[in-house]
Amino acid sequence: MSRPAAAIEVHHLSKKFDGNEVLSSFDLSVPHGSIFALLGHNGAGKTTLIKLLLNILVPSSGSATVLGQPTTSLAGPEFTRIGYISENQELPEWMTVQGLLDYLRPFYPAWDETGLLEDLDLPADRKLGQLSRGMRMKAMFASVLAFKPSLILMDEPFAGLDVVTRDMLIRTLMGRLDSKDERSGRSETTILISSHELAEIETFATHVAFLHEGRLLFAEPMANLIMRFREVTVRLSSPEPVATCRRFPADWLSPELSGAILRFTYTGANMEDPETIVRREIPGAEHIDSDPMNLQTIFLALAKANRTRHGSLR
Amino acid sequence: MMQALHIFRKDIRHLWPECGVYCVMLLVFAVAAPLVWPGSSLTNPALAAAIRVLTFLIPLAFFVLIVRVVHEESLVGVNQFWITRPYRWWSLLAAKGLFILICVLLPFVLMQCWLVHHAGLSIDAAASGMMRSILIVSVYALIPYTLVAAITATLTEAFMALACMFIVWLCFLLTVNEGNSMNLSPPHSWAILIVLFVGLLTGILIYQYATRRTHYSRIAFVAAAVLFIFLLWGFSGARFGAPVRAMIRDAYPLSSESSLQLVVLPGLLPDHNRSTDMRVQKDSVEIKLPARLKGLPDGYRIHNPNVSFTLEMQGYRYTSPWQTANLGVDVLSFPMLRTVFDRVGRKDVHLHLELLAEKLQPGISRVVTAAESFNVPGSGRCIFNQGFPVCRYAFHMLSPTRIEAIQGNQACGISTSARPAYATFPVIPDFSRIDPIVQQHVRFDRKICPASQLTFTEYVSAGRLRLQAEIPSIRMAEYQAR
Numbered sequence: 001m002s003r004p005a006a007a008i009e010v011h012h013l014s015k016k017f018d019g020n021e022v023l024s025s026f027d028l029s030v031p032h033g034s035i036f037a038l039l040g041h042n043g044a045g046k047t048t049l050i051k052l053l054l055n056i057l058v059p060s061s062g063s064a065t066v067l068g069q070p071t072t073s074l075a076g077p078e079f080t081r082i083g084y085i086s087e088n089q090e091l092p093e094w095m096t097v098q099g100l101l102d103y104l105r106p107f108y109p110a111w112d113e114t115g116l117l118e119d120l121d122l123p124a125d126r127k128l129g130q131l132s133r134g135m136r137m138k139a140m141f142a143s144v145l146a147f148k149p150s151l152i153l154m155d156e157p158f159a160g161l162d163v164v165t166r167d168m169l170i171r172t173l174m175g176r177l178d179s180k181d182e183r184s185g186r187s188e189t190t191i192l193i194s195s196h197e198l199a200e201i202e203t204f205a206t207h208v209a210f211l212h213e214g215r216l217l218f219a220e221p222m223a224n225l226i227m228r229f230r231e232v233t234v235r236l237s238s239p240e241p242v243a244t245c246r247r248f249p250a251d252w253l254s255p256e257l258s259g260a261i262l263r264f265t266y267t268g269a270n271m272e273d274p275e276t277i278v279r280r281e282i283p284g285a286e287h288i289d290s291d292p293m294n295l296q297t298i299f300l301a302l303a304k305a306n307r308t309r310h311g312s313l314r
Numbered sequence: 315m316m317q318a319l320h321i322f323r324k325d326i327r328h329l330w331p332e333c334g335v336y337c338v339m340l341l342v343f344a345v346a347a348p349l350v351w352p353g354s355s356l357t358n359p360a361l362a363a364a365i366r367v368l369t370f371l372i373p374l375a376f377f378v379l380i381v382r383v384v385h386e387e388s389l390v391g392v393n394q395f396w397i398t399r400p401y402r403w404w405s406l407l408a409a410k411g412l413f414i415l416i417c418v419l420l421p422f423v424l425m426q427c428w429l430v431h432h433a434g435l436s437i438d439a440a441a442s443g444m445m446r447s448i449l450i451v452s453v454y455a456l457i458p459y460t461l462v463a464a465i466t467a468t469l470t471e472a473f474m475a476l477a478c479m480f481i482v483w484l485c486f487l488l489t490v491n492e493g494n495s496m497n498l499s500p501p502h503s504w505a506i507l508i509v510l511f512v513g514l515l516t517g518i519l520i521y522q523y524a525t526r527r528t529h530y531s532r533i534a535f536v537a538a539a540v541l542f543i544f545l546l547w548g549f550s551g552a553r554f555g556a557p558v559r560a561m562i563r564d565a566y567p568l569s570s571e572s573s574l575q576l577v578v579l580p581g582l583l584p585d586h587n588r589s590t591d592m593r594v595q596k597d598s599v600e601i602k603l604p605a606r607l608k609g610l611p612d613g614y615r616i617h618n619p620n621v622s623f624t625l626e627m628q629g630y631r632y633t634s635p636w637q638t639a640n641l642g643v644d645v646l647s648f649p650m651l652r653t654v655f656d657r658v659g660r661k662d663v664h665l666h667l668e669l670l671a672e673k674l675q676p677g678i679s680r681v682v683t684a685a686e687s688f689n690v691p692g693s694g695r696c697i698f699n700q701g702f703p704v705c706r707y708a709f710h711m712l713s714p715t716r717i718e719a720i721q722g723n724q725a726c727g728i729s730t731s732a733r734p735a736y737a738t739f740p741v742i743p744d745f746s747r748i749d750p751i752v753q754q755h756v757r758f759d760r761k762i763c764p765a766s767q768l769t770f771t772e773y774v775s776a777g778r779l780r781l782q783a784e785i786p787s788i789r790m791a792e793y794q795a796r
Contacts, residue, residue, distance in 0.1 A: 056392045076402040084398035091395050092386075094328055106320050107400045 007032045007151050007190035008053060012062035015048050022048050025062055026216040028209060030192055037201045037222070038194040039299055040211035046194035047086075049211070050155050053192070054084055067151055080108050083144035086155040087137070093129030097122050097139050101146060108147035116142045119172045134165040141169055145176045154193040158200060166200055174204060202295040210299075212306050222295075229298045230269040234262040234278055235287040249281065253305035265293070265301040317402060321409035325383050326417070332382055333417045336375045340425040343368045347749050348432050351706075353699035369748045376418055376451075377459050381472040383413045384463035390528045391467055397526070407523040414456055423448065426750040430708045433751045439693035440750070443709030447750065453508055457515050464522045465531050479539070486543055498620045498636035500561035503549045507542065514538040559622060562636050566670035566780040573609035576646075576669050576781035580604075582792055583645060590795040591647060592640055598649040600795035603667075605646035605783070611675070615773055616641055617714065619671040621648040625790070626664040630657070639669065647795065659791035670780040674714060674773035684719075684766045691715070691770045694754075701761025703768070707752045713772040714738065719758055720767045 008030035015023040023045045030036045038046045051057040053066055055074035064071045069078055095103065097117065105111045117124055120138040128139060137157060144152060158166045177189045195201050201208075202222070209219035218225075232252075238260065248255050248264065255264035262282070266274045274290040293301070326333070343365065348354065350362045387396045387406055423444065430440045437444075458479070466472040515538060522531040548554045583604050594600045607616065621639040625632045632654050639648040646669070680691045687697045692713065696705040717737045737756045 051392060054398050056397060076400045076405075079398055079400040082398070086393070088393045089395050090391075090393045092328075103320075103324055104399065107317070 005032075006030055007034070008036075008064065008066055008192065010049075010053075010062070010064040013049075013052060013059050013064050014061045015045075015052060015057060016060040021060075021214060023052070023214045028216060028219055030190060031207070032190055033188060034206045035191045035193065035204055036207040036209065037205035037295075038192060038209050038211065039198070039201075039295075040194075041196075041303060043213070044211040045214040046211055047088075047155050050084075050086075050153050050192065050194060053153060054082070080110075080147065081150040083147070083149035083152040084154075085137070085140045085144055085152065085157050087157065087159045088155070089140060091128045091136065091139070094127060096125050096127050097131075097142070098124035100128060100139060100143055104143055104146070110148050111146055112148065113142065113146040116146055116172075119175070120168060134161045137161060138165070138169065141172060145172065148176075149189065151190045151192070154191065154195070156195055157193065158195055158197040166197060170200055170204060198296040198299055199294075205295075208295070210302060212302070217302065217306075224270060225298065226292065226295075227270045228267055229293045229301070230266040230274050230290045231293050231297065231301075232264055232266045232274050232278065233289040233291075234282060234285045236260045236262060236282065237284045237286050249277070253301055265298075265305070266290070315405070315408070317405035318408035318412060321387070321401075321406060322412045322416075325386050325409065325413050328386065329379070329382055329413075329417070332379055336372075336379055336418070337421050339368060339372055339375055340421050343372065343748065344425045344428050344432075347429060347751075351433075351751065352704045352753050352755065353697045365749075372422075372748050373455060376422075376455050377472075377476060378469070379418050380414055380456065380459040381463040381466070381469050383417075384410055384460060385467070385469070385472075388467055389464050389522055389526050403523045407520070410460070414460065419448065419451070419456065422451070429750055433706045433708070434687060434695040435706060435708045435751075436693055440708030443750070447709055453512055457512060457519070461515050461519050461522075461535060464519055465528055465535060482539070482543070486547070498562060498638070500549060500558055501565040503561075507545055507549070510545070511538065511542045514541070556633075559633070559636065562620075562622075562670070563668075563780065566778045569779040569781055574779065574781065575608045576605060576667070576783045577608050578603055578605045578667070578783050578785055579644060587645060588796050591642075592638075592649065592795075594649040597652050599652055599655050600647055601650050601655075601790060601793050602645055602647045602795045603793050604644055605641075606644050607641060607669075607781070610673075613676045614776065615674040615714070617672040617674045617773075617775075619669060621646070622668045622670075623648070623650075624666040625654065625658055626666070627658060627661055630663075632658075636670070641669070641671070650790065655790060655794070659794070660789060662787045662789060665785040665788045665790075667783045667785070668780060669783075670778065672778050673776040675776040676716075677713070677772045677774040679769055679771040681767055681769050684762065684764050684768055686764060690768070691772060696756070698764055699755075701763075702758065703756040703762075705754045705756060707754065709750050710752060713774060716771045716773065717756055717758075718769040718771070719762045720769075 006029040008028070010026065010028040012025045012027065013023065014021060014025040038049065040046050048057065052059050053064055053071055055071050058072065066074060067078070067081055074082070092100065092103075101113050101116075105113075116122075120142055122135065122138050122142060126135070128136065131139060141157075157169065161169070173191075177191075193201065193205070205222050207220065208222050208225050210217040220228075249268075251266060251268040253265040253267060255262060266277075268277070269290070275288045278285050278288050346361060346365055346368070349358070350365055387401070388394050426444065426447065427437055427440075430437050430444075459476075462472050462475045462479070466475055515535075518531055518534045518538065521534070522528065549558060581604065583602055588602055590600050591602075592600045610616070619639045619641045620636045621634075622636045623634050634650065634654075637649055639646060678691075682688055682690055684696070684698070684703060687695065690696050690705055692707060692715065694705045694707045696703040698704075715738070719737075737758050
């Protein structure tokens with residue numbers, strides 16, 4: 001059987017709760033072997049999307065496939081290839097860490113927990129109910145990584161964890177994904193991760209999507225995103241022409257004028273150099289600085305832009 | 315199946331304390347219950363009270379155990395770890411079924427077997443009763459409890475749901491269904507209702523396990539309960555009218571024996587014979603007609619008589635449902651709705667009367683010699699308790715039995731009499747008790763001695779009958795019981 005083009009395909013998927021639309025209809029494709037970061041602030045619909053993809057929730061309209069299987073038909077056997085890690089997941093508190101692994105082992109054909117507890121520094125004989133938040137998350141990672149899933153969906157796995165624990169989880173995760181596809185050279189495991197820990201995400205995500213109030217604003221490779229976004233500072237000879245103009249191109253986000261200094265986020269740097277477009281739009285620009293942005297500053301800029309009216313001057 | 319066993323082993327590992335407490339309760343019951351059986355040397359009111367508490371606690375333990383094991387992999391919610399693991403729903407359902415079978419039902423059945431054995435009764439002979447007991451426990455407790463557990467998230471929620479069910483059931487019995495115990499249901503209606511109810515509940519349970527659509531399952535559960543109560547209300551109250559009466563008539567064909575007749579005797583009943591002898595509902599009055607069943611062969615008995623009547627006068631017609639009746643010597647008693655009685659009681663009406671019943675004929679008689687403890691027909695065993703036999707049966711006694719006692723020669727301090735003493739056992743279909751032993755006191759009109767000869771005559775069915783009688787003109791008020 002040939003492998004489907006994408007690990008996850010979403011077509012016009014939407015979800016309503018009691019008539020309120022929490023996810024508006026959108027399309028999304030998560031390539032095989034990618035580490036796909038799902039960003040958006042609280043209530044954006046990230047958790048709902050993940051639960052729809054796992055058949056925990058049923059879509060109001062549209063459809064999605066996961067590893068080629070319609071999500072609404074995902075059941076027992078498919079979960080030998082799909083792992084799920086969530087900060088909200090309820091674990092059998094009475095089991096020890098080793099007890100959980102021993103219990104889960106017979107469910108999976110390709111179980112290998114060798115070295116996992118050591119890598120994650122997990123106490124095998126401690127009950128899950130007695131573990132700290134970080135330890136619980138480590139136990140969840142261990143119980144998923146042990147069966148070498150083709151797809152891992154993670155919902156805020158690093159929330160509330162200290163830096164050391166986050167680093168340990170990411171290193172273990174990356175270390176266990178070392179098997180590569182012979183043709184593409186990519187990892188055979190696809191990861192969809194929703195997180196607010198943008199600094200960490202940026203270090204390993206290959207793709208990124210941004211959800212805002214249930215709408216998908218964009219989804220693209222991380223490199224493309226980083227290349228696209230620039231923080232632009234323009235020193236003007238006089239603020240007057242800019243202040244009277246008050247309209248900017250759509251890809252100038254959150255323009256702010258402070259005296260003779262104009263600042264904005266430029267989202268088209270991959271298409272056209274910021275300096276060229278600024279000189280064209282604002283002939284009176286004296287000096288132009290264009291700085292690359294990291295994921296966190298891009299996220300903040302997008303959030304800010306969505307709060308203000310797009311393209312207008314503040 | 316391997317997955318089901320794996321889940322089952324995990325459940326046992328986690329819930330062994332609860333199982334242990336449950337088994338201790340059964341053990342205490344098994345030891346204590348025989349101590350309060352009639353004829354026991356120990357008469358401790360506190361112990362009897364403790365047994366009563368246990369008979370309440372054991373079904374509660376069923377409920378707690380079932381809810382706990384089902385909630386191990388709760389079907390309600392979106393955050394349970396198991397829902398994104400490779401569980402097959404049928405394996406999960408099988409694992410829970412296995413747990414209920416082995417950890418809930420099996421200890422209970424073993425406890426009942428032990429009590430049957432302790433009562434000196436044969437476990438082999440009790441097997442059919444045991445099966446019916448298991449069926450009833452499953453229908454009334456295990457399946458509904460499992461479904462309640464499957465559509466609730468916590469033990470508290472499950473208890474609330476159970477409490478709601480009991481309150482609705484109680485309200486139904488006390489209000490809507492009041493008085494229906496006098497009415498006859500169509501044949502097999504109860505069995506059909508049970509099959510329908512169990513089928514619906516099992517279907518909903520499977521649906522819930524297969525889909526985890528709790529909202530729909532809850533709606534379906536409530537709908538099934540409403541349908542069940544509606545059918546029960548309709549059938550037991552004869553509210554479905556003519557179709558139900560017709561179904562009953564079909565099951566009781568008109569008697570083809572020309573000699574067998576229901577004869578309404580002329581005149582009124584003598585005053586001493588007009589006292590009430592039925593417990594009719596508040597909305598009814600008791601009618602006592604001078605009537606006789608003619609042509610019944612010697613030794614035959616009438617069992618479970620029911621009456622339906624039609625009253626007709628100009629512009630008025632009323633047909634009653636089939637209702638329990640008493641057929642005594644030259645008197646037939648039956649209830650009549652007070653509203654009907656008030657309307658036509660003092661007027662001349664045409665009465666069409668139908669009586670249906672089961673005929674019983676004497677079967678095999680067996681003579682046994684009474685002793686301190688002795689076996690009796692019907693796989694029973696009797697003991698002596700203060701001069702009267704107390705007979706024990708496992709779960710039920712299937713045939714009405716007439717017992718005749720002839721005093722033996724052995725002196726036991728009781729004045730002897732040449733006159734035989736008689737007693738009758740009714741049919742006792744009792745499968746829903748925790749204690750499987752049915753105790754039946756043999757109520758002779760006097761004490762008897764050990765070594766007396768007791769003749770047990772079981773009555774067996776000789777078919778059903780339906781008889782009719784017409785009275786062109788009658789005033790019902792003249793036949794009201796006082």
